[in-house]
Amino acid sequence: MALDPYRRLLKNPGVPTLLMVGMLARVPATAVTFALTLHVVQDLGLGYYWAGLVTLASTIGMAIGSPLAGRLIDKYGMRPVLAVTTVAQAVFWACAWALPYPVLVGATALAGLLALPVFSVTRQCLAALVPVPQRSVAFTLDSMLVELSYMTGPALAVAGMTTLGGSVTMAAIGVGITVAGLGLIVLNPPTRSAAERAHEERAGKVPRRQWFTPAFGALLGTVTAATFVLTATELALVATMTKADQTAWVGLAVGIWCVYSLSGGFVYGGLARGFSPLALIAAMSLLTVPVGLASGDWRWLILALLPAGLLCAPSLSSTVNAVSSWVPADARGEAMGFHGTALLIGGAAAAPIAGAVIDGFGPAWAFVVAGLVGVTIVVAALPFWRRRPVQAFPVPVERAWAGEDPPSPVEKAGLDEDEPTPAGSSATG
DSSP, X not given: OOOHHHHHHHTSTTHHHHHHHXXXXXXXXXXXXXXXXXXXXXXXXXXHHHHHHHHHHHHHHHHHHHHHHHHHHHHHOHHHHHHHHHHHHHHHHHHGGGSOHHHHHHHHHHHHHTOOOHHHHHHHHHHHHSOGGGHHHHHHHHHHHHHHHHHHHHHHHHHHHHHTOHHHHHHHHHHHHHHHHHHHHHHOOOSSOHHHHHHXXXXXXXXXXXXXXXXXXXXXXXXXXXXXXXXXXXXXXXXXXXXXXXXXXXXXXXXHHHHHXXXXXXXXXXXXXXXXXXXHHHHHHHHHGGGGGGOSSHHHHHHHXXXXXXXXXXXXXXXXXXXHHHSOGGGHHHHHHHHHHHHHHHHHXXXXXXXXXXXXXXXXXXXXXXXXHHHHHHHHHHHHHHTOOSSSSOOOHHHHTTTSOOOOHHHHTTOOTTSOOOTTOOTTO
């Protein structure tokens, strides 16, 4: 596997620092759900239903706040938004452990609304720092680092809640999020390149209605499909192993599944060209359907997850790359915020649906339902995808291709070479 694409990517000024800070900043963010759940169950002595209401309140808040924060960043810059959200998170986590349950629910919703936008900010700034031909490998590497964060944050949250207690662990999460916010404020990476800002000054700001089209909505639908499949698969995996009395191996199984995703992302990032998100998510969904057939032994189950697991990181990174290509630079923050909301919706919808299937028909059928739902959403998105506008918002050439080989006509138009040009349109616009 050639490492040249990664070497070229990391030579871009500011990119290695941004990726490292982004990965570390996401670790406490990924611990939030587990910490709140265990706090409600262990410290407050309530059941998982009540813990679910708290995480639901947090999810609703983040789903609303993510595009709002992105829009404010596009308008006012990154530092003011990060300052407000960092202070809000510091206040919440400093007192969350002491709040009575009804107050905790409301405070959690507000904290979700004012969540530190570390995921969308990292991707938005990465798009500003990286030339267009390198964005695919950049977002793929970022997805791999997100995978590492999710492997670390929840494990630390569970270990802290069981050994140090809720108050210490929740305070530590607050410190981690505060430090992450301060780190991003100090780093202050650009949200748009100099050429993109100059282009914006000449052309003016693009109204939302011009980029938030049915095609963009279809793209968000495929993002929802991807996280639906992944969340439902995780729940089905845990349920299958629990039913087979193999709970002790759940942690190892999930870890191996994450390694599959990292491996697939590494290979995908080194490819000369990417693939359409629809193709990747459809393939991942179809390959998830038969996984339940291997539910007898956890080792066979993990082996059956290999084909779909390899497509996890590539599927998600391809959607981020599409968002960065489909919207103007001055709306990139809001668009990345909507992308984050779509991720949250998919995960939130998967939990009750997969749970109902597991309770009613068994965990093997949850794999089937997860895959079929993913394929159905992709098929529904396909007609809108084919009617998307071609290069409505051109990337400034002097920035996009600096230091790179001359672009092909397709690349100049901002298209993936693997995707067909819509009928009746020209690749050069």
